[in-house]
Amino acid sequence: MFFNPSRDEARLFIIESWRKRRAKELLTPLEDLVAQLIEKHPEYFAIFEDPERYLARDYSPEQGEANPFLHLMMHLTIEEQISIDQPPGIRAHFVRLTHKHESEHDAQHLMMEALSEMIWQAQRHKTQPDASVYLACLSEH
Known part of the structure; x- marks a missing residue:
């Protein structure tokens, strides 16, 4: 079975993971990973702590707005890719990027x-996403 959450389901998962971390409740491994990623982004704390205000909000890159939900989901994607070395x-x-920049977090941002x-x-x-494009971009960093 393929897991394909809607935008709101993914956002609620992030918000709930953060709520559970702050309440010191038991987290699943994936919730714990999300909470750890959020802890590295204090600039997003207020957003994840106020779901009524931010859950349905659209973020406009044209207006210079970063989407904190997308940012966290990209971190999760990269964590998964690293864990299974996919693409190879x-x-x-x-x-290599971690050693070069002396930061796993900075390395992940370059990967993003x-x-x-x-x-x-x-x-x-x-077209379909091409892993060779991804890897070539990484080689340039």
């Missing part, structure tokens, strides 16, 4: 830029 070689890029580039190119050309 991604873990080596992560290790490359992942975004791959997705943008696929949308632009109306």
Whole structure:
């Protein structure tokens, strides 16, 4: 079975993971990972602590707005990619970027830029995402 949450379901999962962390409740491994990622982003605490205000909000990149929910989901995507080394070689890029920038978090942000580039190119050309584009972007960092 394929897990494909809606936008609101994914957002609620993030918000609930953060609520449970703050309430010191038992978390699943995935909730714990989300909470750890949120802890690295104190600039988002107020957003995840006020779901009534932010749950349905749209974020406009054209207006310079970062989408905190998308940002966290991209971190989760990269965590998963690293854990299973998919696409092959991604873990080596992560290790190299971590050593180069002396920060796992900064390495992941660079990886997010490359992942975004791959997705943008696929949308632009109306094709499937191409891992070779992703890996080539990472090689440039």
